[in-house]
Amino acid sequence: MxxxxxxxxxxxxLGVGYYDEIINLGKVKSIEEIKALLLDSDRDIIIARGFNQENLIDKRMPNKNDFSNIEKPLVLFRICGHVAVVNQRMLDLLGIDDFTKQVSGGSFDIDTGLFQEKSLGLIYQAMPKxxxxxxxxxxxxxxxxxxxxxxxxxxxxxxxxxxxxxxxxxxxxxxxxxxxxxxxxxxxxxxxxxxxxxxxxxxxxxxxxxxxxxxxxxxxxxxxxxxxxxxxxxxxxxxxxxxxxxxxxxxxxxxxxxxxxxxxxxxxxxxxxxxxxxxxxxxxxxxxxxxxxxxxxxxxxxxxxxxxxxxxxxxxxxxxxxxxxxxxxxxxxxxxxxxxxxxxxxxxxxxxxxxxxxxxxxxxxxxxxxxxxxxxxxxxxxxxxxxxxxxxxxxxxxxxxxxxxxxxxxxxxxxxxxxxxxxxxxxxxxxxxxxxxxxxxxxxxxxxxxxxxxxxxxx
Ligand SMILES: [Zn+2]
CATH class of the missing domain: 3.20.20.140 (Metal-dependent hydrolases)
Structure with missing residues (x-):
């Protein structure tokens, strides 16, 4: 009809088109599955988006240690876009360590690689424009x-x-x-x-x-x-x-x-x-x-x-x-x-x-x-x-x-x-x-x- x-x-x-180019984690059911998808990426910085920890059999947030065997810097955005996880390579690239000051209106944790709200700005700065x-x-x-x-x-x-x-x-x-x-x-x-x-x-x-x-x-x-x-x-x-x-x-x-x-x-x-x-x-x-x-x-x-x-x-x-x-x-x-x-x-x-x-x-x-x-x-x-x-x-x-x-x-x-x-x-x-x-x-x-x-x- x-x-x-x-x-x-x-x-x-532009966001719709961009999202179509990065790795989509919307359907993944486990952290193992996320890892498998990331290994396929041929980019210098691996960018993925769309996971929801509530839907993973692991029933927890992924953290930086899950991705320690991945050689490239990577960032995974949660479905909401307000939370992200990075690996140690990414922290190194961002130059973030124990001495880095927290950002007001946001927070990051270098032990887990978890970034929230305004601290995501630190990640965006390092991404290729x-x-x-x-x-x-x-x-x-x-x-x-x-x-x-x-x-x-x-x-x-x-x-x-x-x-x-x-x-x-x-x-x-x-x-x-x-x-x-x-x-x-x-x-x-x-x-x-x-x-x-x-x-x-x-x-x-x-x-x-x-x-x-x-x-x-x-x-x-x-x-x-x-x-x-x-x-x-x-x-x-x-x-x-x-x-x-x-x-x-x-x-x-x-x-x-x-x-x-x-x-x-x-x-x-x-x-x-x-x-x-x-x-x-x-x-x-x-x-x-x-x-x-x-x-x-x-x-x-x-x-x-x-x-x-x-x-x-x-x-x-x-x-x-x-x-x-x-x-x-x-x-x-x-x-x-x-x-x-x-x-x-x-x-x-x-x-x-x-x-x-x-x-x-x-x-x-x-x-x-x-x-x-x-x-x-x-x-x-x-x-x-x-x-x-x-x-x-x-x-x-x-x-x-x-x-x-x-x-x-x-x-x-x-x-x-x-x-x-x-x-x-x-x-x-x-x-x-x-x-x-x-x-x-x-x-x-x-x-x-x-x-x-x-x-x-x-x-
Ligand atoms: Zn909007």
């Missing part, structure tokens, strides 16, 4: 993956993924676009610190439109993650009673960024997961709206996971939308009650938001799979695909299939700066009639853009 093609309103295109050709290759890979999944428009956050100058990213995307190799329409979520944002504005990039690529809203990272206990909460974590998470900016710093954007006719989308970060985002956006009113504004909060009904009403009143990821339930279902206790009953309230605000679906891929069918399944079932033994999480927040598709198409139009969406896909099942359990296995057969067939599944 035919349905509209999907629009994903927050992901990382991609050049423009690498970026173009990542983009072409991501384009293919997205089209195969029936996604033809995205809002993508790419400027701060690899520590390269933002103009190199613009050039890379534009060159792929001009060469006719970009089928997915990209609206860039402009993720830049103050100085570079000023530069971006001064050089006239605001709302610039290329062929299939255009400049979108300012994107700001307001806090961390729930899994990593860095999401900023109003009251301490249930399982870490001295910790309320981390706000990335003070109110003033955040206001300065948002107001600079407003003055220059840019919308703002803010990553806010904890309720304290959501409060801050609402306050700052509202202030900028009052100070510099504009005609059509499409400001939004990305994630809005720990967001109670009062906050949702406030967002509605201020015309602030939400860009949410039902698929996060897939992994978070294991930790949400431990982290939040009773507050978990007022989190992931996506259906309540859908009824009150402009709510769009996205995946934040490569954090989770880009597959819309998995995202729709979790929106409807409120269950985890990887951990099916868990009961549905707040099933009263379930979407109907019609609502889920609307959140994945029409509702996302303002977030990709498009007026209309004529793209459609052909899928192998009647999505409106199959049992909801079968939705996650639906396959995209064909993709049409502006009535032209651009993809047909082989076999």
């Amino acid at each position: 035919k349905i509209p093609a999907f629009i994903d309103s927050h992901l990382h295109m 991609p050049n423009k050709e690498d970026l173009k290759r990542y983009l072409i890979k991501a384009n293919k993956i997205l089209i195969e999944n029936g996604i033809t428009k995205v809002a993508s956050d790419d400027f701060s993924s690899f520590g390269v100058p933002y103009e190199m990213v613009i050039e890379a995307i534009n060159e792929v676009d001009v060469a006719g190799l970009l089928d997915v329409e990209i609206t860039e979520q402009v993720n830049l610190p103050m100085e570079e944002l000023r530069d971006f504005i001064k050089k006239g990039y605001v709302r610039r439109v290329y062929k299939n690529f255009k400049m979108g809203p300012l994107k700001i990272l307001g806090d961390g993650s729930l899994g990593g206990r860095t999401a900023a909460l109003n009251k301490p974590y249930e399982d870490d009673t001295l910790n309320i998470g981390i706000l990335t900016y003070t109110d003033n710093e955040l206001s300065e960024l948002v107001e600079l954007a407003s003055q220059n006719d840019m919308d703002t989308v803010i990553h806010a997961i904890g309720d304290r970060a959501v409060d801050q985002a609402i306050k700052v956006i509202k202030k900028a709206q009052d100070k510099f009113p504009r005609k059509a504004e499409h400001n939004a909060i990305i994630h809005a996971q720990v967001t109670n009904k009062k906050q949702i009403d406030l967002m509605a009143k201020s015309g602030i939308g939400a860009i949410v990821q039902p698929i996060f339930i897939n992994t978070d279902i294991k930790v949400v009650k431990e982290r939040l206790g009773k507050r978990s009953e007022e989190s992931y309230l996506f259906k309540t938001m859908y009824d009150k605000l402009k709510l769009g679906f996205s995946t934040d891929s490569p954090v989770e799979t880009v597959n819309p069918m998995h995202n729709i399944y979790t929106a409807i079932a409120r269950k985890s695909i990887d951990f099916p033994e868990y009961e549905p999480f707040l099933p009263s927040e379930s979407f109907s299939i019609e609502e889920a598709i609307k959140a994945y198409t029409k509702n996302n139009l303002p977030y990709v700066y498009s007026q209309a969406h004529q793209d459609y896909i052909e899928i192998n099942q009647d999505i409106f009639r199959v049992k909801y359990q079968a939705i996650k296995d639906i396959i995209v057969l064909k993709v049409y853009k502006n009535n032209k067939l651009i993809y047909e599944r082989k076999n």
